[in-house]
Amino acid sequence: MISGRLKALFLRGPIGLTVVSIILGFTVGGIVLVVAGFNPFEAYGAILKGTFSKPKYIAYVIIYATPLIMTGLSVAFAMRTGLFNIGAEGQFIVGAMVAAMAGYALHLPIWLHVPLCLLLAMMAAALWGGLAGYIKARFGVHEVISTIMLNWTAFYLSNWSLTLSGFGKPGTGKSFTIQETARIDLFSQWKISKEGIQFIRSHEYLGDVLKAPVNLGIVVAIVLALLVWYILNRTTLGYELRAVGFNPHAAEYGGINVKRSIVTSMSIAGGLAGAAGALQVMGVSHKIAKLAVMEGYGFDGIAVALIGNNSGPGSVLAGFLFGGLKYGGSKIQDAVGAPTEVISIVVGTIILFIAMPKLIQTLLKFKKG
Amino acid sequence: MTTITKKFGDFVANDAINLKVHRGEVHALLGENGAGKTTLMNILYGILQPTSGTIRINGRELKVTDPNVAIRHGIGMVHQHFMLVETFTVTENIVLGNEPTRSFGVLDMETAEREVAELSERYGLAVDPKALIQDLSVGSQQRVEILKTLYRGAEILILDEPTAVLTPLEIQELVGIIRNLTEAGKSIIIITHKLGEIKQVADFCTIIRRGLHVDTVDVNTVSEAELAAKMVGREVSFKVEKKKQVPGETILEIQGLCVEGGRGLPAVDGLDLKLRKGEILGIAGVDGNGQSELIEALTGLRKVKSGSIIMRGKNITNLSPGKIIEEHKIAHIPEDRQKRGLVFEFDIAENLILQSYGKPPFSKRFSLLWDNIYQNAERLIEKFDIRPQHPATPARALSGGNQQKMIIAREVSHEPELLIAAQPTRGLDVGAIEYVHRALVAERDRGKAVLLISFELDEVLNVSDRIAVIYEGKIVGILDAEGVDENEVGLLMAGGTA
Numbered sequence: 001m002i003s004g005r006l007k008a009l010f011l012r013g014p015i016g017l018t019v020v021s022i023i024l025g026f027t028v029g030g031i032v033l034v035v036a037g038f039n040p041f042e043a044y045g046a047i048l049k050g051t052f053s054k055p056k057y058i059a060y061v062i063i064y065a066t067p068l069i070m071t072g073l074s075v076a077f078a079m080r081t082g083l084f085n086i087g088a089e090g091q092f093i094v095g096a097m098v099a100a101m102a103g104y105a106l107h108l109p110i111w112l113h114v115p116l117c118l119l120l121a122m123m124a125a126a127l128w129g130g131l132a133g134y135i136k137a138r139f140g141v142h143e144v145i146s147t148i149m150l151n152w153t154a155f156y157l158s159n160w161s162l163t164l165s166g167f168g169k170p171g172t173g174k175s176f177t178i179q180e181t182a183r184i185d186l187f188s189q190w191k192i193s194k195e196g197i198q199f200i201r202s203h204e205y206l207g208d209v210l211k212a213p214v215n216l217g218i219v220v221a222i223v224l225a226l227l228v229w230y231i232l233n234r235t236t237l238g239y240e241l242r243a244v245g246f247n248p249h250a251a252e253y254g255g256i257n258v259k260r261s262i263v264t265s266m267s268i269a270g271g272l273a274g275a276a277g278a279l280q281v282m283g284v285s286h287k288i289a290k291l292a293v294m295e296g297y298g299f300d301g302i303a304v305a306l307i308g309n310n311s312g313p314g315s316v317l318a319g320f321l322f323g324g325l326k327y328g329g330s331k332i333q334d335a336v337g338a339p340t341e342v343i344s345i346v347v348g349t350i351i352l353f354i355a356m357p358k359l360i361q362t363l364l365k366f367k368k369g
Numbered sequence: 370m371t372t373i374t375k376k377f378g379d380f381v382a383n384d385a386i387n388l389k390v391h392r393g394e395v396h397a398l399l400g401e402n403g404a405g406k407t408t409l410m411n412i413l414y415g416i417l418q419p420t421s422g423t424i425r426i427n428g429r430e431l432k433v434t435d436p437n438v439a440i441r442h443g444i445g446m447v448h449q450h451f452m453l454v455e456t457f458t459v460t461e462n463i464v465l466g467n468e469p470t471r472s473f474g475v476l477d478m479e480t481a482e483r484e485v486a487e488l489s490e491r492y493g494l495a496v497d498p499k500a501l502i503q504d505l506s507v508g509s510q511q512r513v514e515i516l517k518t519l520y521r522g523a524e525i526l527i528l529d530e531p532t533a534v535l536t537p538l539e540i541q542e543l544v545g546i547i548r549n550l551t552e553a554g555k556s557i558i559i560i561t562h563k564l565g566e567i568k569q570v571a572d573f574c575t576i577i578r579r580g581l582h583v584d585t586v587d588v589n590t591v592s593e594a595e596l597a598a599k600m601v602g603r604e605v606s607f608k609v610e611k612k613k614q615v616p617g618e619t620i621l622e623i624q625g626l627c628v629e630g631g632r633g634l635p636a637v638d639g640l641d642l643k644l645r646k647g648e649i650l651g652i653a654g655v656d657g658n659g660q661s662e663l664i665e666a667l668t669g670l671r672k673v674k675s676g677s678i679i680m681r682g683k684n685i686t687n688l689s690p691g692k693i694i695e696e697h698k699i700a701h702i703p704e705d706r707q708k709r710g711l712v713f714e715f716d717i718a719e720n721l722i723l724q725s726y727g728k729p730p731f732s733k734r735f736s737l738l739w740d741n742i743y744q745n746a747e748r749l750i751e752k753f754d755i756r757p758q759h760p761a762t763p764a765r766a767l768s769g770g771n772q773q774k775m776i777i778a779r780e781v782s783h784e785p786e787l788l789i790a791a792q793p794t795r796g797l798d799v800g801a802i803e804y805v806h807r808a809l810v811a812e813r814d815r816g817k818a819v820l821l822i823s824f825e826l827d828e829v830l831n832v833s834d835r836i837a838v839i840y841e842g843k844i845v846g847i848l849d850a851e852g853v854d855e856n857e858v859g860l861l862m863a864g865g866t867a
C-alpha cells in the first residue's frame with residue numbers, strides 16, 4: 001500500500017516529475033560535455049567532489065543556497081496567487097540597500113540591531129513588491145511589465161544611493177561597512193582571535209567549516225520557508241490567495257477581495273526577496289557595491305521556484321540543488337577544463353523538462369510498461 | 370467499443386461497457402451525473418486510456434493513444450466545455466493545428482477562410498469566418514467547435530452535452546445541423562440529459578448507470594418515462610410536488626435598476642421587482658435579456674448604474690460580494706459554475722467553504738481548522754449525495770452534475786434568507802433535477818425566498834409560485850404560476866403584450 005502510494009506519487013505527483021527532470025537535465029548536460037570533448041563522469045565527479053569532499057565546501061553550498069532559497073520562496077509565493085514575480089531581483093536590491101543603510105547608520109545592541117535591520121529591509125522590499133501589486137490591481141498593468149521596470153528602478157536607485165555622502169564611501173563605489181551589531185556571521189570575532197585560530201588549526205572538521213563565512217542566514221531562510229508553507233496551507237489568508245491564484249472569478253464570487261489579495265501577495269513576495277538581499281548584506285558582503293549588471297539572485301529564484309514546485313519546502317530543496325550546482329559547477333573549469341556554462345545548460349534543461357510535464361509523464365508510463 | 374473498463378484508482382468509472390454506432394446514425398448516451406459518459410467518450414477520443422477493452426473502427430482494431438490518432442481516424446469531439454482561443458478568429462481557431470500554408474510556411478488565411486465558409490454552408494452551420502470568438506454567442510462558439518472537427522475530416526462526431534448551454538431556439542438549430550450531418554453519412558454520438566431531445570434526434574440510445582451498461586434501445590420503441598426509469602433505476606416524477614403556502618412579507622425590493630452589459634449598453638434598464646418570504650419567483654425570458662447582469666448586480670459582482678436594491682429594509686446597492694453574502698444573507702448558485710462557482714484545483718472540502726473559510730467552525734483567528742472543514746464536507750457529501758464521496762477529490766475530477774450538487778450543497782448550507790438560483794439544473798440528469806427542485810421548494814417551505822432564473826420555460830412554470838417575465842432588461846409582466854397560460858408567457862418573452 002505504502003509503496004503503491006509512493007509509486008503513484010512519483011507517477012503523477014510533482015516530486016516524480018522533478019526528480020526525472022533533474023536526471024534528464026544532467027543527462028543532457030552530459031551529452032553536451034561529450035560533444036565538447038570532455039568526459040562527463042569526470043566533470044560531474046569534479047562537481048560532486050567540489051561540493052561534498054570538504055566540510056568547508058558544504059558550508060559554502062549553504063551560503064550560496066541561502067539567498068536563492070529566499071528569492072525562490074518569493075517567486076513561489078506570488079505564483080500561488082497566480083502572479084509572476086519577475087521583480088524578485090529588484091526587491092532583493094532594495095532589501096540589500098536598506099539593510100546596508102540601517103546596518104551602518106543605526107547604533108544599537110545586536111539583539112535589536114539585527115532584527116530591526118532585517119525588518120526594515122523586508123518592509124521596504126514589501127512596499128516595492130506591493131507597488132507592482134497595486135499597479136496591477138488599480139490600473140490593470142500586468143505585473144511582469146511593472147516588476148521588470150521596478151527592477152531597473154531599484155538597480156539605479158541602489159547605485160545612486162552610493163553617491164549619497166554618509167552612505168557611499170567616497171571613491172570606492174561601495175557603501176560603508178555595516179556595524180558589527182548588524183551582522184549575523186557566526187564567530188567572526190572569535191575566528192580571528194588567538195583561541196579561534198588555535199581551534200581552527202586543531203579541529204579538522206569544525207575548523208574547516210569555520211573557514212567559510214558561515215552565518216545565520218540559512219536559519220532565517222528555513223524559518224521563512226516554513227512560514228510560507230504555513231501561511232499558504234494553514235491560514236485563511238493562504239486560502240484566499242490560493243483561491244485568487246487558481247480562479248479569480250470564483251474567488252470574487254465567494255466574497256474574497258481579489259485586488260487586495262494581489263497587493264498582499266506581491267507585498268509578501270517582495271518581503272521575502274528583500275530578506276534575501278538583507279541577509280546577504282548582513283551575513284556575507286557587509287556592504288553593497290555599485291552594480292554593473294543585475295546580480296541575478298532574483299532571476300535564479302524563478303528557476304528555484306519552478307524546480308521546487310512553488311512550495312515552501314520545495315524551494316529549500318531546490319535552493320540547495322541550485323546552490324550546490326553553482327558552487328560545485330564553478331570548479332569544473334579548473335578540474336577538467338570544461339566550461340562552467342555547462343551548469344547553466346543543466347539547470348536550463350531541468351526547467352525545460354519541468355515545464356513539459358506531459359512529456360515526462362509519458363516517459364514515466366513508458367518505463368512502467 | 371467492446372468491454373471498455375476504466376478505473377480511477379479503486380473507482381470504476383466504466384465497467385465493461387459496449388457501444389456500437391453505425392454509419393449515419395445518431396446514438397444517444399444517457400446516464401446519471403457521474404455515470405461515466407464523458408469518461409467513455411474521452412476514451413474513444415484518446416484523452417483517456419482504458420484500463421481494458423478494445424475499440425474498433427470500420428472493423429479494424431485501433432489503439433487510440435491520443436486525440437491525434439482519433440482525429441486521423443475520423444473521430445471528432447466537441448467537449449462539454451469549449452476549448453477555443455478567445456482572441457482568435459473563427460477561422461484561426463478552426464485551422465489551429467493544421468494550418469494551410471503557402472510556400473515558406475506563410476499562413477494562407479484566404480484559402481482557410483474559403484474552406485471554412487464552404488464547410489459551414491454545406492452543413493448549415495452559419496458563422497462568420499472572420500469574427501472573433503469572444504464576440505460570439507455560446508451557440509455560435511459551439512458551431513465553431515463542430516466546424517473544427519469537420520475541417521479535420523471527422524466522420525464520427527462526439528457531442529458532449531451540446532444542448533446544456535443552448536437556448537431553445539439554438540437547440541432547434543443544432544437539431545437541424547445534426548440532421549444535415551447524418552444525411553451526409555456522418556455518425557453522431559450525443560450525450561444529453563434531456564429525454565425529449567433523445568426522442569427527437571436519436572436513433573438508438575445506450576443507457577449507463579454507475580459505470581455499467583444497462584441497455585441499448587431503439588428510441589422509437591420506448592417512452593421518456595421508460596428511459597428515465599432505466600437510467601435512474603427507479604420511477605422518476607417529472608412533476609414538482611408543492612404544498613400551498615401563503616407568502617410572507619417583502620424581503621427584496623428592486624427599484625428602477627439600471628445595469629450596463631458587456632459593451633457598455635444598458636442590459637438591465639429600469640427594472641422593478643418585489644420578492645416575498647416563502648415564495649419562489651421565477652424569471653422567464655430568452656437568454657440575453659439582462660438576466661445575467663441582474664444576478665451579478667444583486668450579488669455585487671457588477672456595478673449598478675442607477676436604481677436601488679433593498680434587502681430586508683437595507684440598501685445593498687453596490688456593496689461588495691462579501692458583504693452581501695455575509696451580512697445580507699444572499700446565496701447564489703451561479704449560472705457559469707466553472708467560471709464562478711468553483712475552484713478546479715481545490716478539493717470538495719475546500720470548495721465547500723469558499724464563502725465561509727473565515728468563520729467558525731472552519732477557522733479560528735487566522736488559522737484554518739482542517740478537521741472541521743473535512744467533517745463539514747463529509748456531512749454535505751452524504752446529505753447531497755455528491756459522488757465520489759471523498760472530501761479530498763479535486764473539483765476537476767467531478768462530473769458536471771456533481772460539481773453542481775457541490776455548489777448547491779454549499780449555498781444551501783449557508784442558511785440564506787434569499788437564494789438566487791441561476792440555471793440550477795443545467796447539465797443535470799432527471800434524478801438530480803428532481804432533487805434540486807425539491808431543495809428549492811424546501812427552502813421556500815422554510816420561509817426563505819428563492820429567485821429562480823432559467824431559460825427553460827418548463828422549469829420556471831413547474832417550480833415557481835409567481836413568474837416574472839423579463840424582456841430587454843425590464844419586467845414586462847408578473848403572473849401567478851397557478852393555472853398560468855404557457856402561451857401568454859411565451860408571448861411576453863418575445864416582447865409582445867398580453
Ligand SMILES: Nc1ncnc2c1ncn2[C@@H]1O[C@H](COP(=O)(O)OP(=O)(O)OP(=O)(O)O)[C@@H](O)[C@H]1O
Nearest residue numbers: 377382402403404405406407408766767768769770
Ligand atoms: N480524473 C479523474 N479522477 C478520478 N475520478 C474521476 C476522474 N474523471 C472522472 N472521474 C469520476 O468518474 C465518474 C464518471 O465521470 P464522468 O465525467 O464520465 O461522468 P458523466 O457521466 O459525464 O457525468 P455528467 O453527466 O455529470 O457530466 C465520476 O464519478 C467522476 O467523479
Ligand SMILES: [Mg+2]
Nearest residue numbers: 406407768769
Ligand atoms: Mg459529462
